[in-house]
Amino acid sequence: MWEKLLRLDRRWIFVLVALSVLIPLLRPLGLPMRTTEPVLNLYTYIDTLKPHDKAVILVTDFDPSTMPELLPMAEAIMRHCFARKIPLILYGGMYPTFVGMAKMALSRVLPDFPDVKYGEDYVFLGYIPGTSLIILSMGESISKTFGNDYYGNKLDSLPLMQRVKNYDQVALVIDLSGSGTPVWWIIYGYQRYGVRVGCGTTAVSAAQYYPYLQTGQFVGMLGGLKGAAEYETLIERAGIPPGRKTASIGMDAQSIVHLMLIFLIILGNIGYFIVRRKR
Amino acid sequence: MSTNPWVWVAAFLTLAIYSFLYKDNPVYRFAEHIFMGVSVGYGLVLFWYNSVIPRLWEPLVKGTEPTRFFLLIPILIGALTFSLFVPRYSWLVKYTLAFVVGASAGLSIPLSFETNIFEQVRSTILTRQMLSGWGMVSNLIMFIGVIVTLAYFYFSMEHKGVIGKTARIGRIYIMIAFGASFGYTVMARVSLLIGRMQFLLHDWLGIIK
Structure with a gap:
């Protein structure tokens, strides 16, 4: 029996994983979720900023391949900033394909905040080439670095950008990324200009960023779908419209799949040792 | 159920890609080729209209400042990359590489x-403050972890005796780090599946809210 189990066609495991995701999505279980310190730190940092004062730069350094984890983070942080009247500079990322993600997040959040005005409460910066050089250049002048916003308006003509010249008027940069770009913001933004940095990252990358959290180089961090779900819960508790809460909806499925995989790993190991002993 | 034809296209492509889990098939190949073509085309068009036209072409052709001719320098350095296609002059690419490597470094x-x-070493040094309260345990675990892991990667002495035992503990630390990484990787992959399932059930079929 154990030998049969070890030779099991992997497609049966795919079926089990699919069912473990499908069933909790159709019949939510409402499993409890605890807020972790890195998420709470980022939330508190933004929550304690003064309204209409220093800006938050939100960078969407991701494309559709990591959208399920990072787009809910972008939406939740935008909602938090809009509700608290914290000026937001939305930057569509270091590579050309990332801009669409910022646009999508905006289109989902704006209907819940009809009083938010473009140019005064937020600005949308599009793609320009240069990667890490952009981070350095923004430290001197954001307007000169980009020239125009995403819609083609001169940045100098927008009231918000007349106040926010460079990182001196920026309270926090949050990089939502599925790659190594958050470290660039530490290296060129924090170390060179002293601007505080937070990050939201895919679960795959989360482990590599803990050393930067521990050294205080990141203010806080949202790790994967769970980090996004925690942030959604925090803004909902604060009375901010959380939208559809796509990350929180997925957390039941995530927990069930993890339990199933833990069971399968234990079962596979028991089977391996039993079969080895028999041989 | 969605009435948007693009949602139907996206749903078909999602199912086509997942059909690979059963076995390789022409529908999967079709979706894969579309993905490759669209990705490259989309990126290229965005790059052309967001970089080349507004940052190079328009300032050079429509600009009036005399400094605009400085743009010819990066154009020339970049263009040297294409020398790779002519074996006789391929050595010219070294100038481009030298510029990029030099500036980046x-x-x-x-x-x-x-x-x-420096920041990592600074926060690994144990201070009196770090050795008080509940944080003491985790700070000590981290401190020991750094020492023993570094010992594992110290190859100038044979891993015997004290060094050997320390390196063995270092290996345990590394294994725990691999385990954490693997756990996070599983979580990320499952999240992607959840994202697609939500798209199919919510955006396409409208079964869930």
Whole structure:
């Protein structure tokens, strides 16, 4: 029996994983979720900023391949900033394909905040080439670095950008990324200009960023779908419209799949040792 | 159920890609080729209209400042990359590489040292403050972890005796780090599946809210 189990066609495991995701999505279980310190730190940092004062730069350094984890983070942080009247500079990322993600997040959040005005409460910066050089250049002048916003308006003509010249008027940069770009913001933004940095990252990358959290180089961090779900819960508790809460909806499925995989790993190991002993 | 034809196209492509889990098939190949073509085309068009036209072509052709001709320098350095296609002049690419490597190294080395070495070492040094309260346990675990892991990667002495035992503990630490990484990787992959399932059930079929 154990030998049969070890030779099991992997497609049966795919079926089990699919069912473990499908069933909790159709019949939510409402499993409890605890807020972790890195998420709470980022939330508190933004929550304690003064309204209409220093800006938050939100960078969407991701494309559709990591959208399920990072787009809910972008939406939740935008909602938090809009509700608290914290000026937001939305930057569509270091590579050309990332801009669409910022646009999508905006289109989902704006209907819940009809009083938010473009140019005064937020600005949308599009793609320009240069990667890490952009981070350095923004430290001197954001307007000169980009020239125009995403819609083609001169940045100098927008009231918000007349106040926010460079990182001196920026309270926090949050990089939502599925790659190594958050470290660039530490290296060129924090170390060179002293601007505080937070990050939201895919679960795959989360482990590599803990050393930067521990050294205080990141203010806080949202790790994967769970980090996004925690942030959604925090803004909902604060009375901010959380939208559809796509990350929180997925957390039941995530927990069930993890339990199933833990069971399968234990079962596979028991089977391996039993079969080895028999041989 | 969605009435948007693009949602139907996206749903078909999602199912086509997942059909690979059963076995390789022409529908999967079709979706894969579309993905490759669209990705490259989309990226290229965005890059052309967001970079080349507004940052090079328009300032050079429509600009009036005499300094606009400085743009010819990066154009020339970049164009040397294409010398790779002519074996006789392929050595010219070294100038482009020298410029890129030199500028990148000069910009990043001092700041990377600060970020990845000095800050990390500074917060590994145990202070009296770090050895009080509940944080003491985790700070000690981290401190020991750094020492024993570094010992594992110390190859100038044979891993015997004290060094050998320390390196063995270092290996346990590394295995735990691999386990954490693997756990996070599983979580990420499952999240992607959840994202697609939500798209199919919510955006396409409208079964869930």
